[in-house]
Amino acid sequence: MTEPFPRHPYLSGFYRPFGAEMDAPDLVIEGSLPAELEGTFYRNGPDPQHPPHPDDRYHVFDGDGMVYAIRIAGGRASLRNRWVRTRKWELERAAGRRLFGVFGNPRFNDPSVSPMDYNTANTHIWPHGDLVYALMEGCPPTAMNPETLETLGYETFGNTVTGPFTAHPKTDPADGAMHAFGYCAKGPGSTAIRYNVIDARGRPRHLAWLDQPWASMMHDFALTEAHVVFPCLPVVIDMARALEGKPMAAWEPERPAMFGIMEKGGPGGESVSWHEAEQTFAFHVANSFEDGRDIVIDVAGARRAPLMPSADGTLPDENETRFRLTRWRIGGNGHVSEERLDDLDIQFPRIDDRFQGRRYARVFANGTARPTAGRIDGFDSIATIDLARGTRHSFSFGEGAYCGEPVFVPRGSREGDGWLLSLVWDSSANESFLAVLDAEHVAAGPVARVLMPARIPGGFHCHWRPMA
Ligand SMILES: [Fe+2]
Numbered sequence: 001m002t003e004p005f006p007r008h009p010y011l012s013g014f015y016r017p018f019g020a021e022m023d024a025p026d027l028v029i030e031g032s033l034p035a036e037l038e039g040t041f042y043r044n045g046p047d048p049q050h051p052p053h054p055d056d057r058y059h060v061f062d063g064d065g066m067v068y069a070i071r072i073a074g075g076r077a078s079l080r081n082r083w084v085r086t087r088k089w090e091l092e093r094a095a096g097r098r099l100f101g102v103f104g105n106p107r108f109n110d111p112s113v114s115p116m117d118y119n120t121a122n123t124h125i126w127p128h129g130d131l132v133y134a135l136m137e138g139c140p141p142t143a144m145n146p147e148t149l150e151t152l153g154y155e156t157f158g159n160t161v162t163g164p165f166t167a168h169p170k171t172d173p174a175d176g177a178m179h180a181f182g183y184c185a186k187g188p189g190s191t192a193i194r195y196n197v198i199d200a201r202g203r204p205r206h207l208a209w210l211d212q213p214w215a216s217m218m219h220d221f222a223l224t225e226a227h228v229v230f231p232c233l234p235v236v237i238d239m240a241r242a243l244e245g246k247p248m249a250a251w252e253p254e255r256p257a258m259f260g261i262m263e264k265g266g267p268g269g270e271s272v273s274w275h276e277a278e279q280t281f282a283f284h285v286a287n288s289f290e291d292g293r294d295i296v297i298d299v300a301g302a303r304r305a306p307l308m309p310s311a312d313g314t315l316p317d318e319n320e321t322r323f324r325l326t327r328w329r330i331g332g333n334g335h336v337s338e339e340r341l342d343d344l345d346i347q348f349p350r351i352d353d354r355f356q357g358r359r360y361a362r363v364f365a366n367g368t369a370r371p372t373a374g375r376i377d378g379f380d381s382i383a384t385i386d387l388a389r390g391t392r393h394s395f396s397f398g399e400g401a402y403c404g405e406p407v408f409v410p411r412g413s414r415e416g417d418g419w420l421l422s423l424v425w426d427s428s429a430n431e432s433f434l435a436v437l438d439a440e441h442v443a444a445g446p447v448a449r450v451l452m453p454a455r456i457p458g459g460f461h462c463h464w465r466p467m468a
Contacts, residue, residue, distance in 0.1 A: 002096065005051045010060035014402050014425055014458040017047050018066070024079040024453045031448035033075045033436060034419060036411060039466040040146065041070040041421050041434060042125040043404060044134055045459015049089065050098040053108040060307065060458075062102045064089050065122030065134050065142075067149055068423070068456060070434050073467060077434070077450045082149035084121035084134040084142055091117065103248055104138070104188075123167035124461040128178050129202035131155070132465065135167040137183070137219065146465060160196055160204040167461065168285070170223040172264075173354050176200030179228060179264070183218040188248075189239040191215050193230060197265055208268030213258050217249050217308075222288035222297045223264065224357045229288065229295060229330070230260040230272070233281050235308050250311045251304055255279065259330055261295065277328075277336035281305045286325065286349035289359045293332025298341065298363065298387075300349045301326030322371060323347060325363055325385055342392055345371045347379050348405035348461065352415050361388035362416040364439065366403040369396070379403050382422050382435070384442045393443045397435070400427040405462045408439060416440060421464065423456060432456040 005011045046063025065084040070077055083089055091113060092099050101108030104118030121134035121142040133141035133155060140161045143152040156162065164182030171178055178198040186192035191214060197206035212218065212232040222229040234255035242248035257277040262268065282299035289296055306321035325342040346367035351360060366379040380401040383394035397403060404423040411418040420437045432452035438444065 002050045008058050018457050021082050027077045028451040033448045038073045043068045043459050043462040044125040046122045052102050056102045056108045059102055065120055067125050085151035086119040086121050087117040088119050127465040137167050138164050140165050157198050158204040160207045168220040173356055179223050189215050189237050206265050210268040210272045219283045220285045222285050224288050224290050228262050232258040235305050247309045251308050275334045286363045287351045287360050295330045297328040299326050300346050342385050352408050355415055364406045382406050395442050395445045397424050407462045407464045409464050
């Protein structure tokens with residue numbers, strides 16, 4: 001038996017915990033799925049098993065990871081969803097209640113558990129080699145069988161990933177290697193960053209260590225053809241603050257932004273050059289590339305971080321936290337400038353991954369042209385932003401629709417020639433579906449809708465794994 005969940009915007013409506021695992025072998029399809037679309041669309045997101053301690057504050061980043069796999073082949077589609085069976089999940093399932101504080105806050109951890117076992121595995125689901133990995137930035141990857149979604153346990157890649165591992169690794173199109181990092185890599189609140197390169201077959205290739213200027217919550221980073229860039233921004237992890245009952249991760253308004261540049265596959269340490277910039281914020285990097293002596297990093301940028309309180313617990317004004325496509329340019333002289341590229345209010349920017357780290361033109365994002373005060377998400381549209389032409393094309397699924405992160409699936413070899421897949425919840429019809437759009441004709445709307453058998457709650461990141 002589990003206790004009722006408390007009233008919380010991320011535990012109700014679109015985010016109300018679902019709490020069930022399903023197998024739906026043959027889904028209803030409206031329209032027709034493209035014949036060449038064969039593979040699996042994955043989505044990860046929070047689905048908490050149990051409510052937190054009554055004195056603890058739930059956070060949407062905290063719920064137990066639930067992975068959805070929508071498999072498409074021969075014009076048909078099936079659905080399977082499974083919780084990621086982390087040690088935290090198993091212990092709490094056995095106890096029938098929550099044993100860990102939100103974010104693993106030691107103040108609310110049950111004495112029976114080890115803080116090391118706090119793993120939600122809820123943020124991303126990343127295919128590499130023969131497996132998929134459920135990722136959350138505080139732990140090593142949790143391996144899963146891509147077909148059955150059976151949890152296989154932590155993957156340390158030959159003991160080279162010994163702790164936190166970003167939910168946003170990058171796959172280098174040059175050789176299929178995965179570049180990744182982990183922050184707070186020598187314990188919560190430490191400035192240590194571990195940088196890993198894993199080859200296309202899953203073998204460790206490179207390991208390096210560096211320190212960031214302060215223990216920033218570094219959600220994402222950038223990879224170009226020649227460099228990796230670590231953005232150290234003003235959301236700071238402070239364990240002493242957490243033990244006082246204040247936020248463990250908080251926005252510290254006196255901080256600037258710092259960008260650490262290192263050669264791709266570099267040795268870390270003193271080889272990293274840090275460049276100070278005006279205060280700025282982004283969770284997500286769309287793409288980055290070399291432009292002469294400059295490094296360009298395109299992000300969903302905002303004045304400050306949403307969902308992250310100040311040290312006194314107050315949450316930011318919504319108008320400061322809307323993300324828009326923004327370009328950071330780190331000049332060869334070390335000067336950093338910022339430019340807004342588009343005005344649409346977006347959430348998760350994606351690209352044609354074959355152009356990761358390369359000069360590119362197209363960003364795909366879920367967004368909204370009608371931001372509403374007090375709304376939770378509400379990204380009703382899928383957009384293609386063409387940076388070369390300066391155009392934006394979008395399709396709105398209507399007021400009350402919530403579009404998830406769009407994933408690009410290639411069709412031809414030209415950048416952007418392919419399909420966009422997004423999991424949508426239409427709150428007015430109480431219907432979830434996977435929308436398939438032609439990425440070159442987004443405004444025409446979906447060519448197919450794969451209907452889900454139940455509401456699929458709000459979640460985070462998605463990926464596509466083509467059929468072998
Ligand atoms: Fe993310």
